[in-house]
Amino acid sequence: MDKIRNRKRQINHEVMQIKTGRYIYNLNYPSYEKESCEIEVRSLFKFDLKEKVFLASSKVHPSISPFLKSRLEIIYKASTFLELIELTTKGKITASDFMVKYMELGIDDPHFTKRREYCKTMGLVIGGLACFTSPKITFGITFYQGNWYFGNLTERSLYWKKHNNKPHSYSSSIGLSTAKVLINIAGNGDTSKRLIDPCCGVGTVLLEGIWAGYDIIGCEINRKTAENARKNLRHFNYEATVITGDIQDIDDRFDAAIVDLPYGNFSLKND
Numbered sequence: 001m002d003k004i005r006n007r008k009r010q011i012n013h014e015v016m017q018i019k020t021g022r023y024i025y026n027l028n029y030p031s032y033e034k035e036s037c038e039i040e041v042r043s044l045f046k047f048d049l050k051e052k053v054f055l056a057s058s059k060v061h062p063s064i065s066p067f068l069k070s071r072l073e074i075i076y077k078a079s080t081f082l083e084l085i086e087l088t089t090k091g092k093i094t095a096s097d098f099m100v101k102y103m104e105l106g107i108d109d110p111h112f113t114k115r116r117e118y119c120k121t122m123g124l125v126i127g128g129l130a131c132f133t134s135p136k137i138t139f140g141i142t143f144y145q146g147n148w149y150f151g152n153l154t155e156r157s158l159y160w161k162k163h164n165n166k167p168h169s170y171s172s173s174i175g176l177s178t179a180k181v182l183i184n185i186a187g188n189g190d191t192s193k194r195l196i197d198p199c200c201g202v203g204t205v206l207l208e209g210i211w212a213g214y215d216i217i218g219c220e221i222n223r224k225t226a227e228n229a230r231k232n233l234r235h236f237n238y239e240a241t242v243i244t245g246d247i248q249d250i251d252d253r254f255d256a257a258i259v260d261l262p263y264g265n266f267s268l269k270n271d
């Protein structure tokens with residue numbers, strides 16, 4: 001009897017985890033971008049990055065970062081996989097067109113065949129139809145720091161790399177990863193913030209700001225370059241104002257400015 005009561009108490013405790021809004025994130029970076037990644041994590045999560053896998057309470061979509069890979073929104077936590085299955089069964093989780101994936105963390109990941117087995121076992125206790133081609137919901141399971149987790153898995157989309165194919169670029173353009181990091185430093189992941197790039201060039205930062213969901217405008221002194229920024233935005237069907245003008249004449253208020261200064265260089269584009 002005591003055993004059952006203890007088990008019930010334990011399950012109740014675990015179910016409480018649903019309400020805490022905790023997320024497991026994993027990320028990766030090339031060694032030369034370590035510092036950019038650390039600054040970005042500090043800006044988005046407000047702590048110093050120690051490991052490439054971490055728990056956080058902020059909800060950040062992995063696709064806004066060049067480094068985040070996936071996010072598991074925790075629904076259940078258990079000390080064994082069997083307990084995790086028990087919790088999910090009791091929770092009567094139901095979804096249509098769902099898929100279960102193992103969130104690989106690069107530490108203590110089971111072998112591929114074992115991971116597939118875990119996903120299959122979990123899939124069998126979730127109500128509704130599974131879909132492996134175009135799932136509407138992806139559930140994730142993972143083992144992290146001695147515990148098993150089940151939740152909603154969000155994986156990054158690399159679709160933003162299409163911005164590399166913007167029709168207009170020039171020698172002063174910055175890279176997409178840098179532009180994304182700058183957006184995250186300025187916006188802290190809070191898309192209610194209003195941003196400006198007052199020397200926007202061909203709009204590299206604007207593209208990443210819009211992709212991340214910000215209200216962002218640009219200003220550019222060179223008429224031709226400003227027009228190219230507008231053309232780049234139109235190419236992706238993005239809407240953002242690009243003012244042709246001098247940074248000194250901006251007479252409006254913003255939460256943050258991302259300024260990629262010309263450093264005395266000026267690239268004239270005649271085409």
Ligand SMILES: C[S@@+](CC[C@H](N)C(=O)[O-])C[C@H]1O[C@@H](n2cnc3c(N)ncnc32)[C@H](O)[C@@H]1O
Nearest residue numbers: 172173174199200201202204221246247260262
């Ligand atoms: C380093 S580039 C910006 C490049 C941009 N981040 C991109 O990736 O396309 C600096 C830009 O500032 C513009 N600029 C120079 N002086 C300016 C001023 N006083 N007001 C606004 N823009 C200015 C230049 O024409 C140039 O396009």
